[in-house]
Amino acid sequence: MDVTFSLEYEQFRQEVRTFIAEHWSSKDAQDRDAAAFRRRGIERGYLYRGIPRQFGGSEQPRDPIKAYIIQREYARSNAPGEISGGGPSHLTPTLLAEGEEWQKEMFIPKTLTGEYVWCQGYSEPGAGSDLAGISTRATLEGDEWAIEGQKVWTSNAHRATHMYALVRTEPNAPKHEGISYLLLRMDQPGIVVRPLKQITGEATFNEVFFAGARTPKDWIVGKRGQGWAVSRTLLAFERNHVGAAEASEDLFDKLLRLAKAASINGLPALQDPLIRDELIKIQCMISAHRLSGLRQLAMDAAGATEHLAVGSFNKLYGSIIAERIARAAQKLMNDHAIAQPVEGGGRSRWVRQYMNSIAAQLGGGTSNIHRNIIAERRLGLPREAAGVEH
Numbered sequence: 001m002d003v004t005f006s007l008e009y010e011q012f013r014q015e016v017r018t019f020i021a022e023h024w025s026s027k028d029a030q031d032r033d034a035a036a037f038r039r040r041g042i043e044r045g046y047l048y049r050g051i052p053r054q055f056g057g058s059e060q061p062r063d064p065i066k067a068y069i070i071q072r073e074y075a076r077s078n079a080p081g082e083i084s085g086g087g088p089s090h091l092t093p094t095l096l097a098e099g100e101e102w103q104k105e106m107f108i109p110k111t112l113t114g115e116y117v118w119c120q121g122y123s124e125p126g127a128g129s130d131l132a133g134i135s136t137r138a139t140l141e142g143d144e145w146a147i148e149g150q151k152v153w154t155s156n157a158h159r160a161t162h163m164y165a166l167v168r169t170e171p172n173a174p175k176h177e178g179i180s181y182l183l184l185r186m187d188q189p190g191i192v193v194r195p196l197k198q199i200t201g202e203a204t205f206n207e208v209f210f211a212g213a214r215t216p217k218d219w220i221v222g223k224r225g226q227g228w229a230v231s232r233t234l235l236a237f238e239r240n241h242v243g244a245a246e247a248s249e250d251l252f253d254k255l256l257r258l259a260k261a262a263s264i265n266g267l268p269a270l271q272d273p274l275i276r277d278e279l280i281k282i283q284c285m286i287s288a289h290r291l292s293g294l295r296q297l298a299m300d301a302a303g304a305t306e307h308l309a310v311g312s313f314n315k316l317y318g319s320i321i322a323e324r325i326a327r328a329a330q331k332l333m334n335d336h337a338i339a340q341p342v343e344g345g346g347r348s349r350w351v352r353q354y355m356n357s358i359a360a361q362l363g364g365g366t367s368n369i370h371r372n373i374i375a376e377r378r379l380g381l382p383r384e385a386a387g388v389e390h
Contacts, residue, residue: 121165
């Protein structure tokens with residue numbers, strides 16, 4: 001398989017690299033410098049390429065390979081690229097596909113600059129993998145929706161300014177048809193955010209309680225009762241976004257540094273044959289992951305729809321690699337891993353990595369959900385029997 005880029009793309013890579021070198025220095029950089037650099041990147045067509053200029057993007061022709069090169073070069077230089085998070089990565093594409101024109105004008109530009117910070121109100125105590133089973137309800141009272149219920153595992157809710165949420169607006173409709181997709185402000189009476197302390201000692205997830213929270217009648221994306229279809233649009237973007245091999249490569253580099261610094265039975269860990277064997281196996285897995293990612297990129301560039309199932313494979317495989325790296329790190333540290341000191345209220349890096357590697361099998365769709373996608377959409381296996389929830 002040819003994994004090299006054409007001369008045109010290599011020239012483009014050099015163009016991006018030169019731009020970053022001329023306009024960005026991480027030394028003593030301030031937040032305002034990062035904002036100015038992002039504006040230059042948008043002007044050059046490097047950032048928010050798929051978003052129209054009227055909404056704050058650079059409005060470039062779709063080219064997955066150029067987008068990949070830009071992402072890699074920005075990461076290589078540790079330069080500030082597109083703002084991460086659910087707002088720019090998930091909500092913005094959804095609004096472009098499903099939102100009213102005024103909604104795009106109102107929400108997208110401030111989302112791209114980080115003025116609006118979003119959290120996702122999906123999961124509930126009784127609705128996780130069976131997301132259509134949500135019970136949080138919204139009742140139309142005059143020109144506003146009144147919201148009652150609870151969301152859980154809400155990342156970033158403690159610092160978000162807004163939420164995009166699935167709520168039940170048609171209680172008598174079939175469960176997939178009675179859901180609406182609402183936008184709402186977080187800084188209002190009737191919303192309580194309660195952090196959930198994780199096993200790592202951190203608290204990045206939250207419970208969110210609604211007791212008479214309000215949002216305008218027209219802050220609904222898509223038609224009333226059709227929020228399930230809107231949510232499917234968002235998740236397609238989300239799952240295509242996670243699982244990149246670059247994250248595995250970066251984590252493996254850190255593991256190698258740990259192996260060089262650690263010792264086993266008084267000898268350097270790298271001299272231990274079992275450790276060397278495990279490192280080689282992980283490196284081979286990462287090479288396969290990288291090639292699969294490039295294959296997904298090539299399929300996407302060619303317009304092949306099968307790349308969606310390949311994306312599920314890459315997300316699943318990335319989760320497996322993350323857990324394997326974490327287990328290798330535990331072996332290198334032996335019993336010392338258990339006694340690692342607390343840093344800033346949380347566990348040390350490798351203890352956190354081990355715990356987060358388990359969580360990575362849930363975020364962006366659980367591993368079993370991705371196995372189902374691969375089995376059904378790529379391998380052509382039959383769906384589960386009727387009556388089994390997906």
